[in-house]
Amino acid sequence: MELHMASIESARTFVDEKQAWNEAFDRLTEYLEGFxxxxxxxxxxxxxxxLDQARQLYRSDTSRSPVALTMELAQKRLADWLSTNLDPGTQSPSQILANGSVALLLSRVFRTAPDSFLAGPLPEELRQALREKLLVAGPDLNVSRMTPRHLDYGPMLGLARQTWHRWNIRALLVAILFWTGIYALFYWWLSNYFL
Amino acid sequence: MTPVPESFAVRRSLFVGLSGLLTAAGLVLLLIGYSDQHLFWEDYVVIGVFPLLFSQIAIGFVLALIGFYDRLRGGDPYHLMRRPWRKNEATSPLAATAIVVPVYNEDVARVSAAIANMWRSLEQTGQIEHFDFYICSDSNDADHWVEEECAWLSLCEKLNAFGKIFYRKRRHAINGKSGNVADFCRRWGKRYRYMIVLDADSVMAGPTLVRMVRAMEANPEVGILQTQPYMVLGTSLFRRVLQFSSHVYGGLFSQGCSMAQMSSGSYWGHNAIIRVAPFIEFCDLPTLPVPDRGKRHVLSHDTVEAALMRRAGYEVWIAYDEPGSWEEGPPNLSDMLTRDRRWCAGNLQHFWFLFARGIEMGSRLQIWIGLMAYLCSPLWLIFLVAGSFSAYFRIRFLTLSADPEDLGAATASGGELLFIITLALLFTPRLLGILTNLPRARQFGGVFHLLISALLENLLSIVLAPVLMIFHTLFVTLTLLGLQIKWTTQNRADTGLSFTHCLKLYGWLTVLGVVTQWFATVYLGSASWWLAPIFAGWILAPVLAWATSLGGLGLEAKSWGLFLTPEEMQPPPELKGLDTSAEETTTPLWTDALLCPYVHAVHLSMVRHHPTGNSEAPSDSLVTLRERLLREGPRALNPKEKLRLLWDAETVFWLHQELWGRPSSELHPSWLPLLRSCSSSPLLSNYLVQA
Structure with a gap:
């Protein structure tokens, strides 16, 4: 009976593992297709x-899930490959992956040299192109100080004084005289011919 | 030929004087109508409100008249764009100019297509090296943000414009669009002598952009040069009618305004060039002197910025007849009202600047006209209500007194003449607009189509005016009560409104129309016919809002040759490809920044990283949020939480690794289809990996 249970358990583990590796394969393919x-x-x-590399690792450490192992390997391989082809300097892993993938995208490696993806160093010409593709979202800052000027919202009296102060008194007087004449004429016409 | 102060003073005095004269004439006629009659208190209200209302009609009439005169004589010889510099225009040097495009949850494909068209148009002028583009985003929707980044990269690549087209996303969208432009000025303003501020729906032709820079270079005293943007690309009936009227009448008012105001012109916040140094020095918006801290920001910035520029001694001009400046209008009545609610709050705030010290008289006039544009609605409503009650009491008085002398006094009023004059003042500008466009009627589909379209446009305006009156009155009341008005995205798609929406939003107006018409018929008798257009507008409001929002009806009108505009007859290359609205996507786009390797890389390159070795451990709340996202799926987070995750580079990187590395049993099921479809993301096919 115990033997029977063990064999059932072993078969279940085998099925679970197979499913896990199938999932790992699917996940890896979906990830790579994203490029x-x-x-x-x-x-x-x-x-x-x-996947083969992941299987080998899994044999020595079965505590990790095949999906996690496979994807970790894939991302490490991508980071290593980008580091080899770029000159990452002191960039963090996330920066290497980000800048490298953008460079990959912009240099159109996926279209012009898809066979070289993750497969050893790129030809020097492509590597050079990859290094030149840097994103500049904004130019260097050239900071200005922009602060509101004091504005006196002032009482009505202040408004009148200020506005009139800025007026051309001569033009204003001429305009007032002219329109007084027009209004007077209008009033005269209304009183004589209309009212 | 620079403007002489005398000419400026004469024009200003003509404008103010004629407007005042017409208002006085109207008031006199009204008072004649009341002569020898008993006055009810409602009559005093009518007499009090009338001059304010009539002055606005008079101002509109005078501006159109001045514009018409200016057009007849071939343009203003003192205008900035007619000065001697134009003779050597082709050889004038240019200066570094930034074209600033503030965006806020806009249709990303439409905005990038417009930028691409402007870039190509500028390239054809051979002056592209003087221009840089800045897409300044305040989008608070994660999908829009991620799409904007991809669209920017695609633009740079397609146009070979790296280092010429820039993208900036503000983490805190303080003070809306004006804050966004100010943020650009603070960061990069010193690099440029000019900036051309656009709206997300603006398009400008390369030659126009170049000419504006040359105009500014030749006239160092000018601080702002505003073009007249014409509405284009409408398919809904509402938008097509708006763009038709903007083409037929808009230019005339702008020309009149420019001639009357000269160097004290308007600034409308977009499609304008600004001298950056004085703008930085003098035009940062002051806070309003109100006790509530949340309401101190100036909502409608443009008029105030123009006033501050004038205050600093710089001129503000309108280039009213420059071609190649376009914008899009609201696609339906509801969207126009949404926009108006925002503008209303902004314009009412301008009251403070009306009395501020040092503001130019021309700027005060602009502020006053802007204020009255919205205050007129409640005043008109008061006028109508008071006038109706006054008519009712008068009818009752006459019926009861039955004295032939009283009856004679009442009927000998100047009311009819005043009514005719009011109609003349209202419709003459429209008539002048049509007259000025008759010589180029072919661009509107021919004389017959121009006239029929104008007639229909007038009819629609008549029935929509009472609807706008009621809503504007509501907006003014809400604003005065201190209820908050938010800066919302303008909808630019002609997708139409559902009839249910229209019934919900405008159904009460139908009820109001039916009830008030019944009361008016019963109590006012035949006098109620004067109010018929108002009742008609209210009763038909839901149907009007719904029908005019339909794209099909707009296109049908186009096929009949109605409401045609010059851009529809001869589409300029700058508008090519902009009339397709974005396809609605059901899948979230922001998750591609976590899943899709290229989108993830683009986003990571745009957000700030911790320096190597200095990476701080994420806060507990961020750790909880990350886990929640993985366990509960992308729909579990609210918009703010999504943005918080996306702003943190380490989190984005960590999530990318975890989403790909965790077995499906440890992820929310909604992640699995997203993982599977990442290679077919619309961001890849539309922007990053185009064929």
């Missing part, structure tokens, strides 16, 4: 290669 490589055979080749 839009135009050579699907190369994607499958890379996926199998990384």
């Amino acid at each position: 839009a490589l135009e050579n699907r055979a190369h994607v499958s080749r890379m996926a199998l290669e990384i």
Whole structure:
């Protein structure tokens, strides 16, 4: 009976592991397809290669899930490959991956040289192109001080004084005289011919 | 030929004097109507409100008249764009100019297509090296943010414009659009002599942009040069009618305004060039002297900025006849009202600047006209109510007294003449607008189509005016009561309104129309016919709002040759490809920044990283938020939480690794289809990996 239970347990573990590895393969393929490589055979080749490496690691440490192991390997391989082809300096891993992937995108490696993705150093010409593709979202700051000037919202009296102060008195007087004449004429016309 | 002060004073005095004269004439006629009659208290209200209302009609009439005169004589010889510098225009040097495009949850594809068109148009002028573009985003929607980043990268790549087109996302969108522009000025303003401020729906032609810079270079005393943007790209009936009227009448008013105000012109906040140094030095918006801290920010910044620029001694001009400046109008009545509610709050705030010290008289006039644009609605409503009650009491008085002398006094009023004059003042500007466009009627589909379209546009304006009156009155009341008005995204898509929405929003106006018409018919008798257009507008409001929002009806009108505009007859290359609205996507886009390797990389490159080795441990709340996202799926987070995650580079990187590295049993099921579809993300196909 115990033997029977053990064999059932072992079969279940086998099925679970198989499912886990299937999931790892699917996840890895989906991830690699995200790089839009135009050579699907190369994607499958890379996926199998990384999966084999993950299986080997799994044999020595079965505590990790196949998905986690596989994806960790894939991302490490990507980071290493980008570091080899770029000159990352003191960038953090996230920066290397970010800047490297953008450079990859902009240099159109996925279209022009899909076979070289994750497969050893790129040709010098492509590496040079990759290094030149840096994102500049904004130019260097050239800081200015922009603060509101004092504005006196002033009482009505202040408004009148200020506004009139800025007026051309001569033009104002002429305008007032002219319009007084027009209004007077208008009044005269209304009183004589209309009212 | 620079403007001489005398000419300025004469024009100003003509404008104010004629407006005053017409208002006085109207008031006299009104008083004649009341002569020898018993006055009820409602009559005093009518007499009090009338000059304010009539002055606005008079101002509109005078501006149109001045504009018409200016057009007949071939333009203002003192205008900035007609000065001697134009003779050597082609050889004038240019200066570094930034084209600033503030965006806020806009249709990203539409904005980038417009930038691409402007870039190409500028390239054709051979002057592209003098211009840089800045997309300044205040978007608070995670999907929009991530899409904007991809669109920016795509633009730079497609146009080979790295280092020429920049993207800036503000973490805290303080003070709306004016804060966004001020943020640009603080960061990069010193690099440029000019900035051309656009709206997200603005488009300008390359030659126009170049000419504006040259105009500023040749006239160092000018601080702001505003172009007249014409509405384009409408498909809904509402938008097409608006763009037709903007083409037929808009230019005339701007020309009149420019001639009357000269160097004290308006600034409308977009499609204008600004001299950056004085703008930084003098035009930062002051806070309002109100006790509530949350209400101290100036909502409608443009008029105030123009006033501050004038106060600093710089001129503000309107280039009213420069072609190649466009914008989009609101697609339906509801969107126009949303926009108006914001503008109303902003314009009412300008009251403070009306009495501020040192503000130019021309600026005060602009502020006053802007204020009255909204205050007129409640005044008109008061006028109508008081006038109706007065009519009722008068009818009752006459019925009871039955004295032939009293009846004679009442009927010998100047009311009819005043009514005719009011109609003349209201419709003459429209008539002048049509007259000025008759020589180029072919651009509107021919004389017949121009006239029929104008007639229909007038009819629609008549029935919509009472609806606007009621809503503007509500907006004024809400603002005066201190209820908050938020800066919301302008909807620019002609997708139409549902009839249910229209019934909910405007149904009460139908009830109001039916009830008031019944009362008016019963108590005023035949006098109620004067109010018929108002009742008609209210009763038909839901149907009007719904029908005019329909794209199909707009296109049908177009096929009949109605409401055609020059841009529809001969589409300029700058508007090419901008008339397609964005496809609605059901899947979230922001998750691509966590999943899709390229989108993730683009986003990570744009947010600030901790320096190597100095990476601080994430706060407990951030750790909890990350786990929640993984366990409960992307829909579990609210917009602020999504933004918080996206702002943290380490979190974005960590989530990318965890989402790909965790078995499906440890993730929320909604992540699995997203992981599977990351290679077919619309961000890849539309922007990053285009064929």
